[in-house]
Amino acid sequence: MAEKVTIATVARRAQVSRQTVSNVLNAPHIVREETRRRVEEAIAALGYRANQAARQMRTGRSRLIAVRIEPTRDGINGSVLDRFLHGLTETADAAGYRVLLYTARDDDQEIGTYDDLLGAYDLDAFVLTGTKHGDPRTAWLAEREVPFVTFGRPWDALDGHPWVDVDGAAGTAQVTRHLLDTGHRRIAFLGWPTGSGVGDDRCAGWRTTMTAAGLDVAGLRRETEDGIAEGERELRDLLARDAPPTAVVCASDSLALGALQAARGAAAPVAVVGFDDTPVAAAVGLSSVSQPLAAAAARCVDLLTGLLDGQPTDPHVLLTPALVLRHTA
């Protein structure tokens, strides 16, 4: 095996000093054109790669971003995190960062892990998903001035940290408008119990659009836990009443899938639209609201690199989802 290629090897070959090689890598503009070319040739010829550990030891920065991976929750929404992670890894890569995973059972353990990762690996930043009211994690990180971004708005107004989110209300509003445009008037909403930021947001888009169109939403909203069986039960129940809805907007694909089964047995056709555009939706032809996960991941990385390089970036990004029309609406 060939001997290790270090910055000194490159320097010797290019007839310059170590520091000049380092400058070519980290501050190319201060090196004379011709010298730089010579060094770059040597780097290519030797296949030199800067040793990350040595660099990290000197600079205290690891070019590593940590993300928590959660066990797939019940329901069919697991693939959302999957796609987000993929996007994150890809964008981070392009920006010269890598993604490190960690797990945690609860908030306390997660905070312990932050401490570990920061102490041992000099982690540069964290990406948090699924923030909730009064999240202790963001407080801990903010207090120590650790750069981080959340995917998901902080639902407490006082939290001023950077975040990226998808505008759920805009998504359901778009769905509702589409249904109105295609002639529907009695449009129901199948969502989660009030109190979750995400769920309330998605409901709001439907409610405001309906109200703006001069329609009454009374009796058209159902709240239930997430799940296929739950969705089926609720829509079946709605359809059994007087003046049943002709269309239903759902807060998730799981609910929508259930609704679809209930709709199948209905007297009149019922349009169904889901949320998240999971693979199942694509498979069964369910129309759904698609979150721009790759874009969201990219913006997370943008925000982080901005923070890390001290560039001022707008720290709040709200992305608009897209409605994917298939057979069911």
Add this chain to the structure above:
Amino acid sequence: MAEKVTIATVARRAQVSRQTVSNVLNAPHIVREETRRRVEEAIAALGYRANQAARQMRTGRSRLIAVRIEPTRDGINGSVLDRFLHGLTETADAAGYRVLLYTARDDDQEIGTYDDLLGAYDLDAFVLTGTKHGDPRTAWLAEREVPFVTFGRPWDALDGHPWVDVDGAAGTAQVTRHLLDTGHRRIAFLGWPTGSGVGDDRCAGWRTTMTAAGLDVAGLRRETEDGIAEGERELRDLLARDAPPTAVVCASDSLALGALQAARGAAAPVAVVGFDDTPVAAAVGLSSVSQPLAAAAARCVDLLTGLLDGQPTDPHVLLTPALVLRHTA
């Protein structure tokens, strides 16, 4: 902010030398009981954490394992990788390793990434998922003696690298036996086109069990691409023939979900069993074969740590999946 805690800080506080502290961490048995206790107290009191970068620079080992994250494929099987990753991260953590993600569009790019990761980050090992016939990646890694494990058997007999896999044949055999026990005789198999190692394996379990029970499998096997629509089409077709099957074993939950829809409209009830036990299966009450993903991930880590520490471990692990019975069989 408090000054950084290094091994020297600990040494001073415990009234010993740096090396003794290092020994307490890396070779506790050579340190005298009482000294060790004193050092451990100092470590705890100061909240010392060994700097990974410095250790890595000296030892050339990063305690980092790389895993490729793939974009979610079509179909509902995305959560499989998700769960595997979660298990991997958790077990690796317990063994003192962390998981690093990378992406790649094709094999060449992936090999380029290996080079990068090894050169810059001193990666300790790789976990590959989804190997195929004549995989260039395993060859590249083996040639350079980089430790790695694949999740999935190599389907070329000549590849001798360590692997962990789930015995698909055992899974479908178990399903078939269960169906036989509950009185079924005409049991169909809905699978993928011949040629994929995984698919052929799953088919074999059904076929041998049927044959062993003295039953004829002629006309009971269907091959199709993965997908819900495909599953529905094939079972509908099977049910339309003379002597239709009373039960069907599927190579995936996607196919099973489709089959379930076809079965719903059938004259006689048809038992359906899927494969992978995805969250959708749980949601709709579909019986399915559950891969022990957490265990598989754990065994991957075991194999890798074994390789890294030079301990001889049996390098081929075949795990048996479990049949999860729900409403559909």
Add this chain to the structure above:
DNA sequence: CGGCAGGATTAGATCGTTCAAAGTTTCTGG
């Protein structure tokens, strides 16, 4: 009581990079 084996501990060098500061060359204008 001296010598010696062997374990426990220490001191110094080292990994590959970047920082700080000093050194050298090149350019500009009087």
Add this chain to the structure above:
DNA sequence: CCAGAAACTTTGAACGATCTAATCCTGCCG
């Protein structure tokens, strides 16, 4: 042609751990 500035390059130290080799104990045997 030279002083002074600007641009570029070099040198030595430092980051925080581990490795090697040397030193210090301690107990045991002759």
